[in-house]
Amino acid sequence: MxxxxxxxxxxxxxxxxxxxxxxxxxxxxxxIYVCILLGNGTLLYVLKNDGSLxxxxxxxxxxxAGTDVMVTLTxxxxxxxxxxxxxxxxxxxxxxxxxxxxxxxxxxxxxILLAMAYDRFIAIRNPLRYNSxxxxxxxxxxxxxxxxxxxxxxxxxxxxxxxxPYCHSQVLSHAFCLHQDVMKLAxxxxxxxxxxxxxxxxxxFFLDAVIIFFSYILILKTVMSVASGEEQAKALNTCVSHIxxxxxFYITAIGLTFIHRFGKHAPHVVHVTMSYVYFLFxxxxxxxxxSIKTKQIQRSIxxxxxxxxxx
Numbered sequence: 442m443x444x445x446x447x448x449x450x451x452x453x454x455x456x457x458x459x460x461x462x463x464x465x466x467x468x469x470x471x472x473i474y475v476c477i478l479l480g481n482g483t484l485l486y487v488l489k490n491d492g493s494l495x496x497x498x499x500x501x502x503x504x505x506a507g508t509d510v511m512v513t514l515t516x517x518x519x520x521x522x523x524x525x526x527x528x529x530x531x532x533x534x535x536x537x538x539x540x541x542x543x544x545x546x547x548x549x550x551x552x553i554l555l556a557m558a559y560d561r562f563i564a565i566r567n568p569l570r571y572n573s574x575x576x577x578x579x580x581x582x583x584x585x586x587x588x589x590x591x592x593x594x595x596x597x598x599x600x601x602x603x604x605x606p607y608c609h610s611q612v613l614s615h616a617f618c619l620h621q622d623v624m625k626l627a628x629x630x631x632x633x634x635x636x637x638x639x640x641x642x643x644x645x646f647f648l649d650a651v652i653i654f655f656s657y658i659l660i661l662k663t664v665m666s667v668a669s670g671e672e673q674a675k676a677l678n679t680c681v682s683h684i685x686x687x688x689x690f691y692i693t694a695i696g697l698t699f700i701h702r703f704g705k706h707a708p709h710v711v712h713v714t715m716s717y718v719y720f721l722f723x724x725x726x727x728x729x730x731x732s733i734k735t736k737q738i739q740r741s742i743x744x745x746x747x748x749x750x751x752x
Contacts, residue, residue: 442567445631450530451623452612457709460670467524469615473721474521477513480728484597487741494737497575498564501557502731504584508550509724515542515619516720523616536618541592541599543720544620548641549591550723554690556583557683558653565676572599594645597625599638605629612744615716650691657684661740689726693719 455463488494488503519539522528530540598620600718605627613622624634657680664676697719700712731738 444472448455450532450611451600451626453519453531453616454612454614455616456640456662456713459710463524463527467521470524471521473725474513474517476723478510480510481724483742483745484731484738485510487745491741492646494741497580498560500558500580500584501553502603503558504587504700505550505557508546508553509727512543512546512720513724514629515539515546520616529579534624534739537599537602538646540618540620540623541616545591545595548594549588550589550690551646552587554647554683554687555653557657558687562656562660563684564679568662589710594641598634601634602627607729615713622672623702628736646694653687682731685734686723686727689730690723691721
């Protein structure tokens with residue numbers, strides 16, 4: 442029997458046991474958030490204003506950068522609120538909305554990486570038909586499909602959260618809301634909410650990763666059939682940035698999964714830290730990877746800042 446429910450909010454948690462150091466911990470967090478916004482913002486600005494970058498590969502990259510900005514803007518207010526001023530309260534509605542956006546964007550990012558793999562697959566396996574296959578209209582449809590898959594697939598587990606009664610502890614384990622945290626506080630049958638995410642992860646993250654892996658096997662097979670070593674290196678170089686982003690995203694996701702599944706006896710701070718790594722490391726690294734490994738973007742960024750310098 443559930444007790445009377447009077448609380449209409451949850452309590453967010455920073456780093457348990459390190460509350461006295463929250464002000465110091467906030468400094469690197471704020472610096473990382475600013476770097477993510479500046480890095481991805483610069484990337485979006487360059488991709489929009491440089492006509493030579495108006496190609497399918499860069500359209501998908503713009504979608505990736507936009508997704509990273511949205512993840513940052515979704516988590517930053519509550520994280521910095523907890524670390525700066527110990528503002529821990531969050532209303533149920535705001536919490537469910539934050540969880541919905543965070544999880545949806547994770548699936549969107551996985552879908553974008555899959556779309557980028559498809560782009561590289563067509564560019565290397567069928568270069569003569571690249572422009573006729575990946576038209577602007579088709580790129581727009583793929584992008585819309587990826588976004589809709591992410592946001593529609595998360596509705597079934599998120600909507601029940603609005604009518605679940607909450608009569609257990611009101612304390613969440615992070616400084617932002619996650620579905621798996623919230624559902625554990627419900628005083629209701631959460632079987633569906635436990636099973637659905639497992640199936641969803643298998644049909645999105647896992648399936649996307651498998652398809653990306655096999656697409657690169659076919660890409661590698663095609664590249665190896667090219668006679669010239671110089672042409673092989675040039676073809677593979679166009680894939681290096683994407684492969685790096687794929688590894689960053691899926692390695693952090695696998696690391697977080699392993700910690701949750703097999704690190705039950707690890708200190709809670711380890712679980713919390715891995716969650717932050719998962720949500721912050723890919724958005725932080727993606728613009729750096731593409732700025733370093735893609736010469737066209739590198740030239741555009743140098744031109745942008747040198748132009749400002751002359752002004």
